[in-house]
Amino acid sequence: xxxxxxxxxxxxxxxxxxxxxxxxxxxxxxxxxxxxxxxxxxxxxxxxxxxxxxxxxxxxxxxxxxxxxxxxxxxxxxxxxxxxxxxxxxxxxxxxxxxxxxxxxxxxxxxxxxxxxxxxxxxxxxxxxxxxxxxxxxxxxxxxxxxxxxxxxxxxxxxxxxxxxxxxxxxxxxxxxxxxxxxxxxxxxxxxxxxxxxxxxxxxxxxxxxxxxxxxxxxxxxxxxxxxxxxxxxxxxxxxxxxxxxxxxxxxxxxxxxxxxxxxx
Amino acid sequence: xxxxxxxxxxxxxxxxxxxxxxxxxxxxxxxxxxxxxxxxxxxxxxxxxxxxxxxxxxxxxxxxxxxxxxxxxxxxxxxxxxxxxxxxxxxxxxxxxxxxxxxxxxxxxxxxxxxxxxxxxxxxxxxxxxxxxxxxxxxxxxxxxxxxxxxxxxxxxxxxxxxxxxxxxxxxxxxxxxxxxxxxxxxxxxxxxxxxxxxxxxxxxxxxxxxxxxxxxxxxxxxxxxxxxxxxxxxxxxxxxxxxxxxxxxxxxxxxxxxxxxxxxxxxxxxxxxxxxxxxxxxxxxxxxxxxxxxxxxxxxxxx
Numbered sequence: 001x002x003x004x005x006x007x008x009x010x011x012x013x014x015x016x017x018x019x020x021x022x023x024x025x026x027x028x029x030x031x032x033x034x035x036x037x038x039x040x041x042x043x044x045x046x047x048x049x050x051x052x053x054x055x056x057x058x059x060x061x062x063x064x065x066x067x068x069x070x071x072x073x074x075x076x077x078x079x080x081x082x083x084x085x086x087x088x089x090x091x092x093x094x095x096x097x098x099x100x101x102x103x104x105x106x107x108x109x110x111x112x113x114x115x116x117x118x119x120x121x122x123x124x125x126x127x128x129x130x131x132x133x134x135x136x137x138x139x140x141x142x143x144x145x146x147x148x149x150x151x152x153x154x155x156x157x158x159x160x161x162x163x164x165x166x167x168x169x170x171x172x173x174x175x176x177x178x179x180x181x182x183x184x185x186x187x188x189x190x191x192x193x194x195x196x197x198x199x200x201x202x203x204x205x206x207x208x209x210x211x212x213x214x215x216x217x218x219x220x221x222x223x224x225x226x227x228x229x230x231x232x233x234x235x236x237x238x239x240x241x242x243x244x245x246x247x248x249x250x251x252x253x254x255x256x257x258x259x260x261x262x263x264x265x
Numbered sequence: 266x267x268x269x270x271x272x273x274x275x276x277x278x279x280x281x282x283x284x285x286x287x288x289x290x291x292x293x294x295x296x297x298x299x300x301x302x303x304x305x306x307x308x309x310x311x312x313x314x315x316x317x318x319x320x321x322x323x324x325x326x327x328x329x330x331x332x333x334x335x336x337x338x339x340x341x342x343x344x345x346x347x348x349x350x351x352x353x354x355x356x357x358x359x360x361x362x363x364x365x366x367x368x369x370x371x372x373x374x375x376x377x378x379x380x381x382x383x384x385x386x387x388x389x390x391x392x393x394x395x396x397x398x399x400x401x402x403x404x405x406x407x408x409x410x411x412x413x414x415x416x417x418x419x420x421x422x423x424x425x426x427x428x429x430x431x432x433x434x435x436x437x438x439x440x441x442x443x444x445x446x447x448x449x450x451x452x453x454x455x456x457x458x459x460x461x462x463x464x465x466x467x468x469x470x471x472x473x474x475x476x477x478x479x480x481x482x483x484x485x486x487x488x489x490x491x492x493x494x495x496x497x498x499x500x501x502x503x504x505x506x507x508x509x510x511x512x513x514x515x516x517x518x519x520x521x522x523x524x525x526x527x528x529x530x531x532x533x534x535x536x537x538x539x540x541x542x543x544x545x546x547x548x549x550x551x552x553x554x555x556x557x558x559x560x561x562x563x564x565x566x567x568x569x
Contacts, residue, residue, distance in 0.1 A: 018344060018373040029370035033359055040358040102354030110320040110350065112343040112371045112414070 027117050034121035035128055038091065048090065048129055052083030053136050061145045070234070072145040077157075077228035078201045080137050081221050084161045085196065087129035088168025089175070089188050092122055096176030097184030119173070126165045134161035149232065156231035164224045167246045170253035171220065177260040195219050220249045271298045272334075273418050273449050274319055279328035281314055281473075288314040290473040291328070296418070301440065301450040303464035305457065307559055310470040312453040313351065316420055319451070320348060333417075344372055347416035349407045351423050357396020361387060361406050364395060365413055372414030384442065385409035386435050400427040408436060418449045425459060437463060457555055471559050484554050491527040494519055494545040497538045507533065519543075 038044050060075040099105045108118055138154060141147040149157070172188065179187050196202060198212060199221035205213050216222045223242040229235035230242075276294040280287070289311045296302055304312050317323050318330045321337030335342040355364060362378065369375035382388040385408045390398065395406060404427055411419055421440075425433045440463060444450060454460055460467055460481070467484050469477045477484060490511060496518045504522060505513040509530055511523040524530045527546055535541060 017341075022370070022373060026370040029367050033356070033363060033367045036363065037356040037358045099354075103350060103352045104354055104356070106322060107348065107350050107353035107355075109322055110343070110348045110420075111368065112340050112346075114340070114371070 023114055026114050027120060030113065030117040030121040031124045034125045038095075038125055038129070044090070044094075045129070048083070048086045049133060049136065051086070052079045052133055053140060055079050055082070056137055056140055057144070061140065065145070069145075069147055072141060072147050073149075073232055074204070074229070074234060076137055076141040076145070076147060077225060077232055077234070078204075080134055080157065080161055081164070081199075081225045081228055082196050082201045083133035083137060084130045084165050084224070085168045085192060085221060087126040087133070088165040088170075089172040089192050090185070091126040091129060092169045092172030093176040093179075093188045094172075094184045095122065096173055097179050097181060100176070101181035123166065123169055126169050127162050130161045130165035131158065134158050153232055157228065160224070160228050160231050164227065164246070167220050167224070167250040167253070170250045170257065174253045174257040174260075177257050195221055199225060201225060217245070220246060223249075272296065272331075273298050274333070274451070275329070275331040276315060276318065277329040277331070279315075279318060279325045279330060281311075281318060281323070281325050288473050289318075289325075292470075292473070292475055294468065294475065296449055296451060298417070298449055299444065299447045300465050301444050301452065301463055303460035303467045304451065304453045304470060305460055305467060305555060306470035306476075309472070311473040312470055313422060314473075315470070316422055316451065316453065320346070320420065344414070345417045347411035347414055347419045349404075349411040349419075349421045349424050351426075353407065355395050355403075355407070358394055360392055360394055361398075361409075362391035364406065365391070365409060368410045369413045372416075375414050376412070378413075381409050381413040384412055384439050386432075386439070401429060401432050404428055405432065405436070408439070412439075412443060416448060418451070419443060421450060421452045423453055423455065425454070425456065433459075469555060469558050476558050484558075485549060490523045490525055490549050490553070492545075492547045492549065493522040493524065493527060493530065493534070494543075494547075495534070495541050496520075496543045497534075497541045499534075499538050499541075504534075 056075060056079040060072050060079065064071050064075065096105070105118075134157060138149075138157065142149065171191070175188055175191060176184060199205075199216055199219040200208065201221060205216055205222075223245045226235055226237055226242045227239060227246070230237065230239050272295055274294075274296040276292050279289050279292045281289040292311065292315060294315065304315065306312050314323075318325055319332060319337055321330075321332070321339075321343065324330075324338075330337055332342040333345055337343065359367075365378055365381060369378065369381070375381075376384075378391075379388065382391055385405050387402070387405050387409050390402060390406065395403065398406065404424065408421075408424060411421065419440075425436055428436065437459070440450060440452075452460070452463065464481060466479065467477075467481055468475055469484065497520050499520060501513050501515045501520065504510060504520065507530065509524050509526040511525065513520060513522045515521075522530060522534075531544075531546065
């Protein structure tokens with residue numbers, strides 16, 4: 001009956017072929033919606049912005065205001081690192097844990113979303129949030145704290161924040177693959193707060209016990225802190241070594257997380 | 266005659282296990298271009314697993330899965346499908362229009378935004394945040410997201426759960442429009458009337474196997490009985506003894522008779538009781554056929 005045969009294959013390939021422009025458009029659309037949805041969620045943005053800025057105002061500008069510009073400069077880096085960790089950890093970890101639980105991740109995997117767009121979108125969102133936190137801290141430091149920084153120093157600090165969020169994105173992603181749903185924020189705080197303390201973000205390492213000082217290099221924030229201090233001219237250690245350590249941490253976390261995601265979804 | 270180019274999706278002897286549980290036990294399924302296939306079955310029958318395999322969400326332990334002749338994990342295959350899953354919590358702070366634009370961006374030749382919205386009946390919701398919508402409205406938005414990429418094949422997993430009757434009818438009409446355009450649809454549902462109203466072909470699954478496959482009429486033919494109900498004072502025992510009467514029982518003033526030859530039984534019934542009233546004759550529906558099929562399966566399993 002069906003004597004008319006339709007050559008299926010050539011049509012098929014042209015139907016599903018996607019122009020490069022549209023593929024890039026898909027990445028952009030994904031990143032845009034990821035940023036929009038979190039910027040609109042005060043429950044996510046407020047703690048990320050408020051904690052580091054309030055701490056810097058209180059423990060820096062108000063309580064240590066008389067201690068001199070170098071102390072405020074040091075604390076700017078400490079709270080900057082503290083502030084940069086949370087969009088990475090929470091932005092990735094909590095959202096991944098919730099989206100694995102709520103079925104959004106499954107849905108996205110079923111859709112023809114270009115590979116990696118999901119993670120790239122979240123990464124970009126975390127980088128934007130980190131930039132906002134650093135800019136706010138810089139504004140407080142430069143105006144209320146009377147910290148003086150050169151333009152390259154400001155730029156380096158911003159760059160350290162924006163790139164420094166990435167290892168914490170990877171760590172957040174790793175935690176997000178272990179926990180589903182509502183348990184994630186609690187678990188992430190158990191990672192976030194002790195790690196900040198042990199890396200010397202709250203109390204300078206020099207004032208902490210010797211043992212804590214010695215194990216500090218196993219924590220990623222320690223290295224970001226050192227990089228930040230170097231950016232503001234307070235430390236002249238081996239920048240490359242800290243950079244390499246952070247890169248290594250990010251690589252290992254990402255590798256394990258990606259493996260777990262592929263296996264268990 | 267079906268050439269292979271008419272086949273849009275195929276499961277071939279597929280086995281899928283989760284730990285010790287066998288979710289699919291040698292399932293064969295072929296979907297032709299432009300047909301609406303309903304997959305029915307009790308919970309745990311393997312419907313969602315079958316769809317998950319066709320979407321490339323997991324890999325089979327044995328057998329072959331094809332989507333447009335490709336591996337479903339290839340993005341080129343998935344660019345030709347639309348998906349509506351049973352449970353997907355979409356970002357609540359995004360507006361409906363933004364969600365629609367986002368999902369459209371994944372496809373090579375998507376529909377215009379207004380066209381998708383009109384088809385799914387959500388034109389008035391585009392500016393609303395997704396999280397502020399009612400359950401039924403959210404389902405309609407998910408349907409719009411499924412069709413916005415101009416798919417050749419649509420997967421709808423329990424699409425009308427949580428919808429009122431009016432919304433359900435509208436969705437059915439939209440599905441008919443899509444099928445008329447040449448789109449194939451795989452529909453899983455708990456509502457048998459939905460399958461009855463829409464499907465050209467019905468597959469019944471239970472315990473990871475396909476129990477029956479065919480047209481709605483063919484499936485109904487599994488249960489060749491009709492039901493007669495009427496108010497009469499005829500004796501139940503006497504009526505039960507008539508030839509062609511499968512069973513008869515009394516419900517208050519009414520008599521309920523099951524038969525495979527309703528015409529003959531009716532003739533005799535009307536002769537026997539001139540005062541007979543409130544007569545109803547009903548052919549066994551998909552629901553009875555479905556119950557029958559899955560009950561046989563349970564009985565077999567218990568016997569084994």
